[in-house]
Amino acid sequence: xxxxxxxxxxxxxxxxxxxxxxxxxxxxxxxxxxxxxxxxxxxxxxxxxxxxxxxxxxxxxxxxxxxxxxxxxxxxxxxxxxxxxxxxxxxxxxxxxxxxxxxxxxxxxxxxxxxxxxxxxxxxxxxxxxxxxxxxxxxxxxxxxxxxxxxxxxxxxxxxxxxxxxxxxxxxxxxxxxxxxxxxxxxxxxxxxxxxxxxxxxxxxxxxxxxxxxxxxxxxxxxxxxxxxxxxx
Amino acid sequence: xxxxxxxxxxxxxxxxxxxxxxxxxxxxxxxxxxxxxxxxxxxxxxxxxxxxxxxxxxxxxxxxxxxxxxxxxxxxxxxxxxxxxxxxxxxxxxxxxxxxxxxxxxxxxxxxxxxxxxxxxxxxxxxxxxxxxxxxxxxxxxxxxxxxxxxxxxxxxxxxxxxxxxxxxxxxxxxxxxxxxxxxxxxxxxxxxxxxxxxxxxxxxxxxxxxxxxxxxxxxxxxxxxxxxxxxxxxxxxxxx
Amino acid sequence: xxxxxxxxxxxxxxxxxxxxxxxxxxxxxxxxxxxxxxxxxxxxxxxxxxxxxxxxxxxxxxxxxxxxxxxxxxxxxxxxxxxxxxxxxxxxxxxxxxxxxxxxxxxxxxxxxxxxxxxxxxxxxxxxxxxxxxxxxxxxxxxxxxxxxxxxxxxxxxxxxxxxxxxxxxxxxxxxxxxxxxxxxxxxxxxxxxxxxxxxxxxxxxxxxxxxxxxxxxxxxxxxxxxxxxxxxxxxxxxxxxxxxxxxxxxxxxxxxxxxxxxxxxxxxxxxxxxxxxxxxxxxxxx
Numbered sequence: 001x002x003x004x005x006x007x008x009x010x011x012x013x014x015x016x017x018x019x020x021x022x023x024x025x026x027x028x029x030x031x032x033x034x035x036x037x038x039x040x041x042x043x044x045x046x047x048x049x050x051x052x053x054x055x056x057x058x059x060x061x062x063x064x065x066x067x068x069x070x071x072x073x074x075x076x077x078x079x080x081x082x083x084x085x086x087x088x089x090x091x092x093x094x095x096x097x098x099x100x101x102x103x104x105x106x107x108x109x110x111x112x113x114x115x116x117x118x119x120x121x122x123x124x125x126x127x128x129x130x131x132x133x134x135x136x137x138x139x140x141x142x143x144x145x146x147x148x149x150x151x152x153x154x155x156x157x158x159x160x161x162x163x164x165x166x167x168x169x170x171x172x173x174x175x176x177x178x179x180x181x182x183x184x185x186x187x188x189x190x191x192x193x194x195x196x197x198x199x200x201x202x203x204x205x206x207x208x209x210x211x212x213x214x215x216x217x218x219x220x221x222x223x224x225x226x227x228x229x230x231x232x233x
Numbered sequence: 234x235x236x237x238x239x240x241x242x243x244x245x246x247x248x249x250x251x252x253x254x255x256x257x258x259x260x261x262x263x264x265x266x267x268x269x270x271x272x273x274x275x276x277x278x279x280x281x282x283x284x285x286x287x288x289x290x291x292x293x294x295x296x297x298x299x300x301x302x303x304x305x306x307x308x309x310x311x312x313x314x315x316x317x318x319x320x321x322x323x324x325x326x327x328x329x330x331x332x333x334x335x336x337x338x339x340x341x342x343x344x345x346x347x348x349x350x351x352x353x354x355x356x357x358x359x360x361x362x363x364x365x366x367x368x369x370x371x372x373x374x375x376x377x378x379x380x381x382x383x384x385x386x387x388x389x390x391x392x393x394x395x396x397x398x399x400x401x402x403x404x405x406x407x408x409x410x411x412x413x414x415x416x417x418x419x420x421x422x423x424x425x426x427x428x429x430x431x432x433x434x435x436x437x438x439x440x441x442x443x444x445x446x447x448x449x450x451x452x453x454x455x456x457x458x459x460x461x462x463x464x465x466x467x468x469x470x471x472x473x474x
Numbered sequence: 475x476x477x478x479x480x481x482x483x484x485x486x487x488x489x490x491x492x493x494x495x496x497x498x499x500x501x502x503x504x505x506x507x508x509x510x511x512x513x514x515x516x517x518x519x520x521x522x523x524x525x526x527x528x529x530x531x532x533x534x535x536x537x538x539x540x541x542x543x544x545x546x547x548x549x550x551x552x553x554x555x556x557x558x559x560x561x562x563x564x565x566x567x568x569x570x571x572x573x574x575x576x577x578x579x580x581x582x583x584x585x586x587x588x589x590x591x592x593x594x595x596x597x598x599x600x601x602x603x604x605x606x607x608x609x610x611x612x613x614x615x616x617x618x619x620x621x622x623x624x625x626x627x628x629x630x631x632x633x634x635x636x637x638x639x640x641x642x643x644x645x646x647x648x649x650x651x652x653x654x655x656x657x658x659x660x661x662x663x664x665x666x667x668x669x670x671x672x673x674x675x676x677x678x679x680x681x682x683x684x685x686x687x688x689x690x691x692x693x694x695x696x697x698x699x700x701x702x703x704x705x706x707x708x709x710x711x712x713x714x715x716x717x718x719x720x721x722x723x724x725x726x727x728x729x730x731x732x733x734x735x736x737x738x739x740x741x742x743x744x745x746x747x748x749x750x751x752x753x754x755x756x757x758x759x760x761x
Contacts, residue, residue: 060403061449062442063410066421070442073428073670074435076677091679160300167303173663178305183664186557186645189564189584191313199302199310206301251528313558313565334567416513416554418528426524429517429669432676432696 002193009197012184016177017201023166023176026098028159031105038110039117052110059107065168068100072172097169105162112158116151117143149220156213160206167202177201237436240427248427248437255423256444262341262409262419263448267402269345274352281357292353299350304343304408311343312336312415340412340419348405355397359390392463399456403449410445420444507728509548511568512538512719516553517667519692520752521574521592521717524553533752534572537591540744544735557644557666560585563720569728570721574686576647576714586723588732590716591745593759594688596648597707598631598640599672602700605681606634609705618711624655627706632659639663641671641680647713648684654712675701688753716759 038055041048059067075081075090089095120143128138148155170179181198185191243249280292299307316334363386371385413422424441428434514522514534522532530551542549549570554562556573563571563585577587595615600606609631616627636659642649644664652662663680665671671683672693683690690703719732739745745758 058446061446063407063421063445065410065413066424066438066442066445069421069425069428069434070438073673074438076673076679077433077435082677087678091677093679164301164303167305170305171666173665178303181306182557182666183644185561189561191558191561191565192310192317195306195309195313199306202303202306203298203301207297246526248526251524251526254528309558313561316565316567414555416552418553423528425667426516427526429667429673430524430526432673434673 002190005188005190006193006197009184009188009194010201013177013180013194013198013201016175016180017205019174019176020163020166020205023094023097023101023169023174024159024163027101027105027166028162030098030102031109031162034102034106035109035113038106039113042110042114056107056111059104060111064100064104064165065171067104068097068168068172071100072096093169093172093174097166097172097174101162101165101169104165105158108158108161109155112151112154113147115154116147116149119150120146152213152217152220156210156217159213160209163205163209164202240431240433240436241440248423248431251418251423251427252420252440252444255418255420256448258337258417258419259406259409259444260448262337262344262412262417263402263406265337265341266344266348266409267405269342270348270352270401270405271398273345273349274356277349277353278356278360281353282360296350296353299347304347305411305414307347308340308343308411308414311346312339315339315342336412336415336417340409340415340417344405344408344412347408348401351404352398352401355394355401356390358397359394360386362393363389395456395460395463399453399460402452402456406445406448406452507545507547507569507731509550510570510728512549512551512570512572513554513559513562513568514551514571514573515556515559515667517556517669518574518689520688522572533592533748534574536748536752537739537745538572540739540748541732541735544738545731547731555666556668560720563722566722569725570719570732572719574689574717575720577716577718578647578650578712578714580650581720584723586721586726586729588719588721588729589736590718590759591736591740592688592749592753592757593709593716594686594753594757595707595709596651596684596713597687597690597703598682598684598705599675599690599694599701599703600682601675601678602702604675604678606638606704609634609682611706612704614706616706616708618708618713624708624711627708628655631705632656635660635682638681639679641665641674641683643668643671643685646685648686650712651708652684672701688757 038052042052043049071090072093075096081087081090090099124142124146125138128142133142166176167178169176170182173179175183177198181194184194188194239246241247241249241252277292277295280288284292316339319334320328367385367389368381371381376385409419410421412419413425416422418426420441424437424444428437431437514530516522516524516530518532520532522530522534525531530553535551538549538551551572552568554568554571559571559573560575560581562568574592575581575587577590581587598609600609611627611630614627616623618624635656639661640652640656641663642652642665644666649662649664652660656662663674665674668685668689671680671685674680675683676697687703687707694701694703719736721729721732736745740758746756749756749758
C-alpha cells in the first residue's frame with residue numbers, strides 16, 4: 001500500500017461528497033413525497049390502488065441502473081421531448097439521476113409506509129375517533145407518527161441503500177464520489193487503492209446514518225416516557 | 234413499430250439471439266451469486282448464533298462492511314482485487330503464476346458476498362423464530378447436533394426463511410445488472426451495446442427492463458409456490474423478524 | 475513440512491479455489507505463448523464494435539486474426555469496458571489490449587506498446603443544426619509539435635467554442651488535449667464509453683464531441699448528414715504516436731512477437747488493405 005498515494009486520493013474523492021449528499025437528500029425527499037401520494041392513491045379507489053401496485057411492481061422488478069439509462073438516454077431519443085418545455089430540465093444529467101433515484105425510492109418507501117400503516121392498531125384509531133378528531137388531524141397526529149415509528153427501522157435501511165445507490169449516478173457523467181473514483185482509476189491505473197478509498201468514505205457515511213437512525217428509534221420508543229428522559233443519566 | 238420487431242427479433246438484423254443469451258447469462262450469474270450468498274449466509278448465521286466469539290465478531294464486521302459499501306464498488310473491488318487474493322491463496326498451495334478470474338466469477342462472487350450479508354440476517358431471524366420447545370425436546374431425546382440441525386432446525390428455519398430468501402433472490406437479479414461494468418455480456422450490457430449500435434436507447438433499455446421484469450416475476454411466482462407448499466399442513470404462523 | 479492449522483486452512487482454500495476457478499497454471503518462467511486473451515471495447519467503430527449477433531467485428535478484430543496466424547498464437551478477443559482496461563492488463567486479466575489505444579508517454583510508464591498499426595488525428599464533431607454552426611480550419615491538420623501553429627489554431631477554435639460543453643471519453647488522449655488547451659474556455663464532460671458521447675451530442679446535451687477523426691467520420695456518416703466533423707484536426711504531442719497493441723512490460727517476448735507480425739502485415743500490404751476496407755483511407759503509420 002502506497003500511503004502517499006492514498007493520502008493524495010482521499011481529498012480528490014471527498015470533493016464529490018457534496019454531490020453525493022445532495023443527490024441522496026433530494027431523491028429521498030422527493031421519494032418520500034411521492035410515496036405519500038402513492039399511499040393516498042392506494043386508499044382512494046380501486047383504480048388508484050391498481051395503479052400504485054403496478055408502479056411498485058415495475059420499479060421494484062427492474063434494476064435501478066436500467067431505470068437511470070432509460071430516463072437519461074432513452075427519453076432523449078424522442079425529438080418531441082427534446083423540443084418540449086421539459087427539455088431544459090431533462091437535459092441535465094443531475095436532474096435525470098435525481099428523477100430516477102426518486103422514482104425508484106418512492107416504490108420502496110411506499111411499501112415500507114404500507115407496512116407501517118398496517119401496524120397502526122385499530123385501538124389507537126378508535127381512541128382518536130372517540131376523542132372527536134377530524135380525519136386530517138387524526139392522520140397528522142396519530143396515524144402517521146405511529147406508522148413512522150413502526151416503519152423507522154425499515155426506512156433507515158432504505159435511507160442507507162439510497163445513499164449507496166447514488167453511486168450509480170456516475171454512469172450518467174456525474175462526478176460524485178464513485179464518478180471521481182472511476183476517473184481517478186483511469187488516470188492512475190491503480191484500481192484497488194482508489195476504490196478502497198471510495199469504499200471507506202461510503203462506509204463512514206452509512207455508519208453515521210445508521211447511528212442516527214438508531215438514536216432516533218430510541219428517542220421515539222413508546223416505552224421511554226418523557227419523565228425518564230429527563231432523569232439524570 | 235415494424236422496425237422495432239425486426240430489431241428485437243431473431244433475423245440477421247435482429248438482436249434477439251444476443252438478448253436471449255444475455256438473459257440466460259443474467260440468470261446464471263444470479264444463480265451462482267445466490268448460491269454463494271446462501272453458503273456464506275448460512276456460515277455467518279451459524280457464527281452469529283453459536284460460533285466462537287472471534288468468528289461472531291468477524292461475521293458482524295462482514296455484515297456491517299458489506300452493507301455500508303455501494304454494490305458497484307464491491308464489484309469493482311472484486312473485479313480488480315479478487316484475482317490477487319485468489320492468486321495469493323493459489324500460490325500458497327504451490328501454484329505458480331496468476332489465476333484467472335473472469336468477469337463472470339468476479340461478478341458472481343461479489344454479488345454473492347453482498348447477498349451473503351443479507352441472507353445471514355434472514356437465516357438468523359428464521360432460527361430465532363423456531364420455538365425453543367422443539368429444540369429442547371430434540372435435546373432431551375438425545376439427538377446429536379448434526380441430526381438436530383438436519384431434522385429439526387433446517388426444515389423449520391427454511392420454511393420461515395423462504396419469503397426472506399425470495400426477496401434476496403429478487404435483489405440478486407437486480408444487482409447482477411451491475412456486473413455489466415466489468416464487460417460481462419449479461420442483459421444490461423447487451424442492451425447497452427445494442428442501444429449504442431442502433432442509436433435507439435429507448436427501445437433497447439425498455440426491452441432490457443422487460444427481460445428483468447420477466448425474470449423477477451416468474452421467479453417470484455416460483456418462490457410463492459414453494460412457500461405455499463412448505464406451509465401446507467402447517468398452522469398459520471406469524472413470522473417474526 | 476509441519477502442517478499448522480493456518481497452512482492447512484490455506485491449503486484447503488487453495489484447493490477450493492482450484493476447483494472453482496479451474497486453475498490453468500501458466501508457468502511464470504517458461505513463457506510459451508499458445509493462447510492469449512486480447513481485450514477490446516467493442517464500442518469504437520470502425521476499429522471495433524459488436525455485430526447484432528454479439529460477435530466482435532471491425533478493423534482490429536480482423537487485424538488480430540492476421541497477427542494471430544503469423545504469430546502462431548491463438549488469440550481470443552474479449553469485450554471489456556474502457557475505463558479500467560489498462561488496469562486490467564497490468565492486473566493480468568488478459569494479455570494484450572487492442573482498442574485504438576494511442577501510445578503516450580504517460581501510458582508508457584505503466585504498459586508497453588507494440589509498434590503502431592494506425593495513426594489518425596483527433597478532431598471535433600458538431601450537429602448541423604446545433605448550438606455551434608461551424609468550426610474554423612476544417613481540413614487542416616495541426617501537428618502539436620508546432621507550438622505556434624497549435625496556439626493559433628486553438629485560439630481560433632476557442633471563439634466559437636466559448637462557454638459550450640464538449641463531450642469526450644474519459645482517460646483518452648482527446649480528454650488530455652481538452653484539459654490542456656481548452657479547459658478554461660469550455661465545460662468538459664467525460665463519458666465512460668465513446669458511443670454515449672455521440673448519443674448526447676445528438677440529443678443536444680453536449681455541443682461538440684472530441685474523438686479520433688476516424689471514429690468521428692464513422693458516426694457522422696451514420697447520422698445521414700445531421701452530424702458533421704468540423705474544425706482543425708490535431709496530431710502528435712500529447713495526442714500520441716498512433717494506436718498500438720498494449721502489452722504488459724513484463725512480457726517482452728510477446729511484444730517481440732507482435733512487432734514481428736505487425737511488420738509482416740505492413741510489408742505485404744495486409745494492413746493497408748484492412749485500413750482501406752474499414753476506414754476508407756490509408757492511416758497506416760510509416761514504420
